[in-house]
Amino acid sequence: MNRTFKTDCIGYALFAILLLVVIPWAVSFDGFALNTYARYLALGMVAMALALSWGYAGILNLGQAVPFSLGAYIMAMHLKLQASAHLPGGLPDFMGWTNVEVLPWFWQPFHSLPVTLVAGIAVPVALAALLAVFMFRGRITGVFVAIITLAFLVAVQLMFIEEQRYTGGQNGLTGLAPLQLFGWRVDNYSTQFYYLVAVCLMVSLAIGLALVRSKVGLVLKAIREDASRVRFFGYDVARYETLAFCTSAAIAGWAGMLYVLVLEFASPTYMGVAFSLAIVIWCAVGGRESLVAAALGGIIVNLLEGRLSDMFVDGWTFFLGALFIVVVLVAPRGLFGLVQSAVRHTGKVLRSERGGARARWLATGVGTRRIDNGGR
Amino acid sequence: MDAFLNQAFAGLSMASILLMVALGLAIIYGAMGVINLAHGEFVMLGAYSAWLLQTYLGLGILVALPVVFLMVALVGLLVERGVVRWLYHRPLDTILATWGVAILLQQLVRSVIGPESRYVAGPSILDGNLVLGGVVMSNYRIFLIFFSLAVVAATWFLLKRSEFGTKLRAVIQNKEISECYGIRADRVYSLAFAYGAGLAGMAGALITPLVSVTPTMGTYLVVDAFLVVIVGGVGSLLGTVAAAGLVGEATAMFSMLMNDTIGRIAVLLAIIFLIRFKPMGLFPDKVRR
Numbered sequence: 037m038n039r040t041f042k043t044d045c046i047g048y049a050l051f052a053i054l055l056l057v058v059i060p061w062a063v064s065f066d067g068f069a070l071n072t073y074a075r076y077l078a079l080g081m082v083a084m085a086l087a088l089s090w091g092y093a094g095i096l097n098l099g100q101a102v103p104f105s106l107g108a109y110i111m112a113m114h115l116k117l118q119a120s121a122h123l124p125g126g127l128p129d130f131m132g133w134t135n136v137e138v139l140p141w142f143w144q145p146f147h148s149l150p151v152t153l154v155a156g157i158a159v160p161v162a163l164a165a166l167l168a169v170f171m172f173r174g175r176i177t178g179v180f181v182a183i184i185t186l187a188f189l190v191a192v193q194l195m196f197i198e199e200q201r202y203t204g205g206q207n208g209l210t211g212l213a214p215l216q217l218f219g220w221r222v223d224n225y226s227t228q229f230y231y232l233v234a235v236c237l238m239v240s241l242a243i244g245l246a247l248v249r250s251k252v253g254l255v256l257k258a259i260r261e262d263a264s265r266v267r268f269f270g271y272d273v274a275r276y277e278t279l280a281f282c283t284s285a286a287i288a289g290w291a292g293m294l295y296v297l298v299l300e301f302a303s304p305t306y307m308g309v310a311f312s313l314a315i316v317i318w319c320a321v322g323g324r325e326s327l328v329a330a331a332l333g334g335i336i337v338n339l340l341e342g343r344l345s346d347m348f349v350d351g352w353t354f355f356l357g358a359l360f361i362v363v364v365l366v367a368p369r370g371l372f373g374l375v376q377s378a379v380r381h382t383g384k385v386l387r388s389e390r391g392g393a394r395a396r397w398l399a400t401g402v403g404t405r406r407i408d409n410g411g412r
Numbered sequence: 413m414d415a416f417l418n419q420a421f422a423g424l425s426m427a428s429i430l431l432m433v434a435l436g437l438a439i440i441y442g443a444m445g446v447i448n449l450a451h452g453e454f455v456m457l458g459a460y461s462a463w464l465l466q467t468y469l470g471l472g473i474l475v476a477l478p479v480v481f482l483m484v485a486l487v488g489l490l491v492e493r494g495v496v497r498w499l500y501h502r503p504l505d506t507i508l509a510t511w512g513v514a515i516l517l518q519q520l521v522r523s524v525i526g527p528e529s530r531y532v533a534g535p536s537i538l539d540g541n542l543v544l545g546g547v548v549m550s551n552y553r554i555f556l557i558f559f560s561l562a563v564v565a566a567t568w569f570l571l572k573r574s575e576f577g578t579k580l581r582a583v584i585q586n587k588e589i590s591e592c593y594g595i596r597a598d599r600v601y602s603l604a605f606a607y608g609a610g611l612a613g614m615a616g617a618l619i620t621p622l623v624s625v626t627p628t629m630g631t632y633l634v635v636d637a638f639l640v641v642i643v644g645g646v647g648s649l650l651g652t653v654a655a656a657g658l659v660g661e662a663t664a665m666f667s668m669l670m671n672d673t674i675g676r677i678a679v680l681l682a683i684i685f686l687i688r689f690k691p692m693g694l695f696p697d698k699v700r701r
Contacts, residue, residue: 360512
């Protein structure tokens with residue numbers, strides 16, 4: 037058991053206590069407050085997913101909102117169908133307004149909950165795999181990955197807004213039914229629901245940690261530092277990058293599903309450029325080198341947004357912009373980096389003090405005089 | 413046939429706008445490797461400057477152009493001095509920091525001037541259309557096409573024939589060695605960034621009669637312009653011109669065959685393929701780095 041593994045375990049345990057005990061207790065199990073926190077947790081989950089690909093493998097994915105919003109839309113489609121059961125043909129209301137006669141084939145499977153739950157992760161992963169194989173087989177790296185994923189994000193958003201007949205266009209999917217999870221009617225303002233989201237976050241975090249603690253994680257870090265050398269060692273770099281990209285997409289899709297349950301609607305703003313870049317900054321604020329820190333970053337920034345935007349409506353956007361700049365300029369490793377260097381620093385001070393005492397003990401006369409001088 | 417030619421003209425007009433926006437970006441990215449996501453906001457500031465000058469001082473767009481250029485160039489200079497210059501060795505981080513700048517500038521305009529859209533009148537000399545057979549071309553759009561080409565010519569002259577351009581190219585090739593020859597690299601970078609920003613501002617002022625001026629007008633423009641720069645090839649002026657023409661015409665043609673949105677999506681996907689197979693662009697710069 038080495039030191040970083042111990043740090044990971046402590047971080048994970050503290051995070052679990054924070055989510056499962058401290059937060060619910062701090063808001064005294066108030067349903068409305070827990071709903072807001074559930075929202076922050078879902079967003080923290082996407083930030084964590086991004087840390088998996090950006091922090092560990094060095095793949096800056098500016099289109100992280102794509103898998104997230106796909107998961108969100110898939111869950112929303114299921115709930116919309118549930119809500120439209122009593123309408124003629126079980127057709128969602130907006131389809132009636134846009135003269136769609138029968139339910140399109142790609143809406144059909146989402147009558148079933150198990151299919152929805154699987155698809156909410158499988159569809160984002162399939163799309164991510166396609167894009168990842170396409171990019172990484174061509175040894176596309178760095179800036180070009182960022183540009184391709186950004187262009188892809190814009191294309192997907194345009195598509196969803198354009199196909200209003202099938203996606204609700206600019207309005208998104210609203211008027212959703214509550215989820216019936218195997219006989220349990222999920223109330224998104226309940227304590228149980230908060231725990232559902234919190235447990236999902238903890239499980240996904242555990243999966244992420246297991247991945248980065250494994251040999252795969254080590255290879256990913258090596259790829260981040262120098263992809264060519266890893267290639268010379270005989271590793272299939274593209275395969276590892278694809279794995280990281282897809283795992284990240286799976287967790288993002290999962291988070292998207294939860295997000296829809298929290299907010300009870302899906303909207304094309306979930307796949308906007310602004311939202312996607314916001315995910316990047318949450319991850320950067322927390323610290324992209326640690327999954328727990330990235331998740332915390334997502335939670336903290338959104339918590340601040342919730343608090344500050346109530347008080348000053350415009351002020352929040354200024355703050356967000358400034359946050360981007362300051363984090364990049366001053367603390368590129370995020371809160372995690374700050375904490376880590378602070379811990380190292382105190383460690384060094386403690387060790388040097390112990391060393392200093394020993395030196396004084398060896399050369400008593402000089403040492404005492406110096407201490408006296410210091411005292412004055 | 414007329415529909416086709418009309419659409420071709422629309423594509424050319426779009427290309428001229430893209431070209432002016434992308435040219436500044438091409439210099440900033442090509443010379444410094446900075447991915448400037450605030451570029452769209454420089455365009456937006458240019459548009460608002462034109463609106464301010466017209467509303468409060470009664471200056472027409474064409475008269476206001478030099479003033480707009482200087483105003484936005486000054487903003488660019490401040491952004492470079494304040495933020496970008498710390499990030500020259502971290503290209504990915506420039507994406508984040510300049511996006512922060514973009515958010516700040518957008519919110520600044522929204523708070524000070526207001527979120528509602530503004531309208532700017534075009535120059536009255538350029539009212540009316542030129543009708544050639546069945547093709548109707550607005551005089552202002554024709555002017556834009558020629559003006560954008562003139563801006564390219566001026567930029568080419570600046571980069572290849574002026575002392576500043578020689579210094580800039582020297583710094584791009586090797587910063588340390590050129591500093592040894594007494595070139596102040598940081599000053600060259602600042603001026604190049606300011607010039608790029610100024611060009612964006614000018615583009616913003618010129619498109620005001622064609623679009624409505626809002627605080628968010630720059631966001632999607634920057635993605636398009638960036639794609640043009642990458643497609644054209646980094647550091648290649650000719651490439652940027654060709655890519656702007658290509659993207660403009662492709663969008664127009666796809667839009668005619670399908671519809672506007674599907675056309676845009678098709679172009680975006682085509683560009684993704686292009687970047688995948690030719691990441692150095694269609695006309696890569698032959699300079700050794």
